[in-house]
Amino acid sequence: MYIAIEGIDTAGKSTQIELLQKEFKNVLFIKEPGFTEFGKKIREIIFNDEISKKTELFLFLADRSETIEKVVKPNLDKNIISDRSVISGIAYAMEYFDFDLLVNLNKFATDSIFPNFVIILKLNKNTLEYRMSGKNHDNIEKRGLRYLLNIQDNIITTCNRLEIPYILIDASKPIDEIYFRIKKAISEYIK
Numbered sequence: 199m200y201i202a203i204e205g206i207d208t209a210g211k212s213t214q215i216e217l218l219q220k221e222f223k224n225v226l227f228i229k230e231p232g233f234t235e236f237g238k239k240i241r242e243i244i245f246n247d248e249i250s251k252k253t254e255l256f257l258f259l260a261d262r263s264e265t266i267e268k269v270v271k272p273n274l275d276k277n278i279i280s281d282r283s284v285i286s287g288i289a290y291a292m293e294y295f296d297f298d299l300l301v302n303l304n305k306f307a308t309d310s311i312f313p314n315f316v317i318i319l320k321l322n323k324n325t326l327e328y329r330m331s332g333k334n335h336d337n338i339e340k341r342g343l344r345y346l347l348n349i350q351d352n353i354i355t356t357c358n359r360l361e362i363p364y365i366l367i368d369a370s371k372p373i374d375e376i377y378f379r380i381k382k383a384i385s386e387y388i389k
């Protein structure tokens with residue numbers, strides 16, 4: 199079972215995954231971008247270099263391809279929970295590129311291995327604004343709140359169009375309440 203936790207920047211994905219990691223010792227936790235050694239180098243370039251949108255897209259695809267090939271494929275018999283996935287890959291890029299093109303590129307990069315289930319942490323504008331004001335912004339976050347709120351809609355659109363089952367959780371709720379909802383949702387998938 200391959201589950202992805204999705205949400206825009208500061209939605210609380212890492213916070214929840216840290217809690218899950220303490221409790222679910224038999225689950226393989228991965229993340230995009232930057233889980234593999236190759237991916238770590240790519241991450242440095244994406245967030246620090248001045249590159250075109252198309253180059254950025256190909257770097258995210260290369261990172262995803264490497265993670266799927268080296269980590270996900272050999273562990274498909276296990277439970278995998280990923281901090282971001284192809285859903286982010288399409289949702290962030292569809293502000294600039296055609297949806298169907300992105301789906302095809304991602305199918306090629308992953309051999310069509312997409313998550314079976316997605317948990318989406320959804321932020322309201324005020325909470326996003328507050329959380330973003332408390333951190334330094336990387337190249338992508340510098341695109342602003344409007345961009346990120348569009349991406350949040352794109353994440354939901356992407357799950358719908360790919361027909362991947364998902365649940366939406368209000369990310370502005372207290373951490374333990376969100377954790378309870380996530381555990382309830384994954385208990386149907388992870389025995």
Ligand SMILES: Nc1ncnc2c1ncn2[C@@H]1O[C@H](COP(=O)(O)OP(=O)(O)OP(=O)(O)O)[C@@H](O)[C@H]1O
Binds near residue numbers: 211376
């Ligand atoms: N439910 C919550 N209530 C209040 N604060 C939270 C909650 N969840 C996370 N935070 C805080 O919001 C900030 C962003 O959280 P976190 O790093 O987990 O988000 P993220 O989705 O992993 O972000 P990114 O995608 O940018 O890495 C952190 O300061 C974290 O402590």
Ligand SMILES: Cc1cn([C@H]2C[C@H](O)[C@@H](COP(=O)(O)O)O2)c(=O)[nH]c1=O
Binds near residue numbers: 231283286287288338
């Ligand atoms: C996988 C993926 C990610 N992004 C964006 C989303 C975030 O702004 C960063 C990743 O930051 P995090 O702190 O590691 O969550 O990259 C993207 O634009 N395209 C992608 O495919």
